[in-house]
Amino acid sequence: MSSPDPVSIRIGGKCPTCGRPTEARFRPFCSTRCQQLDLGRWLNESYRVPGPVLEDDEAEAFSQNGPARDSD
Numbered sequence: 001m002s003s004p005d006p007v008s009i010r011i012g013g014k015c016p017t018c019g020r021p022t023e024a025r026f027r028p029f030c031s032t033r034c035q036q037l038d039l040g041r042w043l044n045e046s047y048r049v050p051g052p053v054l055e056d057d058e059a060e061a062f063s064q065n066g067p068a069r070d071s072d
């Protein structure tokens with residue numbers, strides 16, 4: 001018998017995050033953890049790509065306080 005794991009045949013993929021065989025219920029990932037890792041990375045990238053690059057402190061102020069506005 002030379003047939004590999006039937007599960008990996010049916011799914012035919014590897015987890016894009018860690019490269020382990022894909023798990024059916026987490027397709028195309030191997031686990032919830034890898035799913036969320038990839039999602040987080042994807043969100044991070046799509047957040048960074050558009051628009052001008054913000055300085056670190058500027059970006060931090062933005063995410064904490066929203067757009068700068070004068071109070072009073």
Ligand SMILES: [Zn+2]
Nearest residue numbers: 015018030034
């Ligand atoms: Zn994985």
